[in-house]
Amino acid sequence: MSAMKILVVDDSITIRRIIINALKTIGYTQVAEANNGKDGLAKVANTAVDFVITDWNMPEMNGLEFTKALRAEGPTADLPILMITTRGTENDVIEALQAKVNSYIVKPFTPQELKEKIDEIVRSMEMKAA
């Protein structure tokens, strides 16, 4: 079990549940949820979050705007962000990378893919910090 607290931001209740179940399967039980970027920003401000998983298409504030907002703030500028979305063109991926997401998964995903991406991001953050 990992003590890392993960914030899951998605406007779909079913996808939030599915991501949270997949996270439990791979050993992450500390999870918070938000239903759009605006809500996500409030959660990040009020809760100690170690890792963010966000969708792209959401009302009020989408995942790209949310990522940019997190990157603009000092304390959250280096927060690991994994985008999980249905948008799967090369341009979409580049746009998300330009907004500085750490990695990108296209739906539908498997728990194994989720684990690989989280491990990869955590490893890279640890290397950066060392």
Next chain:
Amino acid sequence: MSEQNQLTKELETGAVESVVLALHKVINLLDRIKTAIEESSNKIPRASVQLDTVTQATEMATVEILNVLDTMTLKVGNVEEELASLKPHVGMRAGETVLEGIGQHLEDIKQDTINITMALQVQDITAQRIAAANHLIECVRMELMHELSYFENSGQPPAKEGGSKNNGEGERKEGATFDRDALYRKSSDHQERIDRVVQEWKEKQGQ
């Protein structure tokens, strides 16, 4: 009045009658078009509501299935614990083999529940497609309303509402809450392609 004048007058009267008749037909046709547009644009909101209902129903059903799967996972966990507590009391080799067999079946059931959970992502993907279809329907309604107001303003073109002219690309703009290209893919090829794009981009950035 000369015979020629009389003939000319009769011809003119005939022409005017033909024009009036033609105008009547055009007016009738325009009336029918106007009625058809009115009826069509009145039906569209009903179609949108029906599509929304489909999304809500599938979302509710998916949440119910997720609840059942959570309960199943919990029960499997309980049986696994009970099985583990039973193991020290089962001394015979045959008994241990049976317990191991049961343990393997429970592991398989857990994997099946994970597979079902992951397959339920299809609900979100279809919901996005339905939202995209709803958006297109709304665009058609706006166009019909625009044409209707053209009739009602006696042929004066009304000012277009902002963004009413839509080429179907609007869904890809920022702020859209759906992806009209959302697809349920079973193979990992697409993710592998995305991983390559990410890798190449990071290499270019020197990350």
